[in-house]
Amino acid sequence: MNVKxxxxxxxxxxxxxxxxxxxSIKMEAHKRFTTPVLDNRxxxxxxxTSLDVTRGFRENHKIVSDIMxxxxxxxHVYENEPAxxxxxxxxxxxxxxxxxxxxxxxxxxxxxxxxIVETLSKLYEIKVYKxxxxxVNELKGVTWEELMEASAIITRRETGKPVxxxxxxxxxxxxxxxEAIWATGGLEKFFVGFIAIGELVIARKVAKARK
Amino acid sequence: MNVKxxxxxxxxxxxxxxxxxxxSIKMEAHKRFTTPVLDNRxxxxxxxTSLDVTRGFRENHKIVSDIMxxxxxxxHVYENEPAxxxxxxxxxxxxxxxxxxxxxxxxxxxxxxxxIVETLSKLYEIKVYKxxxxxVNELKGVTWEELMEASAIITRRETGKPVxxxxxxxxxxxxxxxEAIWATGGLEKFFVGFIAIGELVIARKVAKARK
Numbered sequence: 001m002n003v004k005x006x007x008x009x010x011x012x013x014x015x016x017x018x019x020x021x022x023x024s025i026k027m028e029a030h031k032r033f034t035t036p037v038l039d040n041r042x043x044x045x046x047x048x049t050s051l052d053v054t055r056g057f058r059e060n061h062k063i064v065s066d067i068m069x070x071x072x073x074x075x076h077v078y079e080n081e082p083a084x085x086x087x088x089x090x091x092x093x094x095x096x097x098x099x100x101x102x103x104x105x106x107x108x109x110x111x112x113x114x115x116i117v118e119t120l121s122k123l124y125e126i127k128v129y130k131x132x133x134x135x136v137n138e139l140k141g142v143t144w145e146e147l148m149e150a151s152a153i154i155t156r157r158e159t160g161k162p163v164x165x166x167x168x169x170x171x172x173x174x175x176x177x178x179e180a181i182w183a184t185g186g187l188e189k190f191f192v193g194f195i196a197i198g199e200l201v202i203a204r205k206v207a208k209a210r211k
Numbered sequence: 212m213n214v215k216x217x218x219x220x221x222x223x224x225x226x227x228x229x230x231x232x233x234x235s236i237k238m239e240a241h242k243r244f245t246t247p248v249l250d251n252r253x254x255x256x257x258x259x260t261s262l263d264v265t266r267g268f269r270e271n272h273k274i275v276s277d278i279m280x281x282x283x284x285x286x287h288v289y290e291n292e293p294a295x296x297x298x299x300x301x302x303x304x305x306x307x308x309x310x311x312x313x314x315x316x317x318x319x320x321x322x323x324x325x326x327i328v329e330t331l332s333k334l335y336e337i338k339v340y341k342x343x344x345x346x347v348n349e350l351k352g353v354t355w356e357e358l359m360e361a362s363a364i365i366t367r368r369e370t371g372k373p374v375x376x377x378x379x380x381x382x383x384x385x386x387x388x389x390e391a392i393w394a395t396g397g398l399e400k401f402f403v404g405f406i407a408i409g410e411l412v413i414a415r416k417v418a419k420a421r422k
């Protein structure tokens with residue numbers, strides 16, 4: 001997945017000689033805390049935030065160039081870079097939005113942190129039973145009931161608490177991958193439990209085949 | 212994981228009768244686009260953003276209560292709710308920050324979207340070989356070399372491209388879980404490939420035990 005696929009192409013922009021009054025009206029109308037400053041060929045030359053604007057009003061500045069940060073002082077990414085570059089940049093620099101450039105330094109979009117949250121949380125929101133369904137389809141010769149039975153056995157062994165195959169099935173129909181990771185104590189532990197289930201179910205499949 | 216564990220306890224706050232000039236200075240100093248408005252018992256009564264402040268300056272308002280949104284109009288979460296509630300709220304309402312309340316409606320922190328990105332991206336940034344290490348530790352009787360060999364076989368089968376066990380090992384030492392999910396085409400497909408590797412390595416382990 002590239003930056004291009006997670007960027008928002010509906011962004012606003014201002015020019016360096018626009019008044020800060022005009023810029024503030026535009027930012028408020030579109031509910032943007034930040035906006036790129038572009039030259040007349042749509043290339044990125046700077047960046048302003050609504051906090052630069054409030055300071056500008058207090059200190060009686062008039063135009064965008066009086067308050068803007070130059071291009072060199074801000075984070076930006078290119079549309080064909082891997083999406084994780086934008087994710088890491090947002091996390092490291094703690095910014096709400098990152099301008100996305102094409103190969104000619106023209107601004108073609110913005111990656112906004114809540115878009116990243118949406119993309120990342122989709123992963124978390126996958127229901128665990130979807131993963132188990134994919135596994136049953138892959139493991140020819142293993143039924144859904146056998147997988148649930150093995151899962152209940154491993155879960156009982158690891159938690160020390162009674163759980164039936166039916167109860168386990170109900171649980172994974174409700175819980176998401178994100179919840180499962182948090183519940184098991186991290187991704188590695190989730191995989192360890194998962195492979196333990198896999199080992200049991202495969203061992204049973206092999207034993208059945210030998211009969 | 213609860214909201215409490217991902218919230219930022221270093222937040223700023225303003226009062227309803229503070230001037231918007233004072234509020235803007237505080238927000239700029241702490242680089243905050245938003246701030247909760249608290250009563251004298253630290254309970255949440257409203258919320259302002261830096262865009263409310265720019266509008267306030269233009270329209271000649273004087274104090275915070277002139278420009279604030281009331282508590283009922285903003286998203287908020289409670290510290291003991293699951294963290295995913297805050298993640299979903301940030302994604303759904305496209306906000307940069309969500310106030311966190313205790314059981315008495317006092318503000319005890321804020322969940323900021325880039326904190327969520329940091330938390331979620333940590334999952335992505337786990338190297339794939341860490342997961343394989345956990346699996347080898349769980350699968351007693353299977354060596355690291357056998358796991359790499361099985362992985363290379365499955366990868367060759369699925370991609371049709373030659374890859375040796377050594378090359379596969381190099382690949383997973385470099386790549387992260389996030390990259391692996393994107394490369395395989397989604398979480399379910401990742402698990403299908405993963406279980407195929409598991410099945411092969413377990414079948415070989417069983418075959419070895421029978422000799």
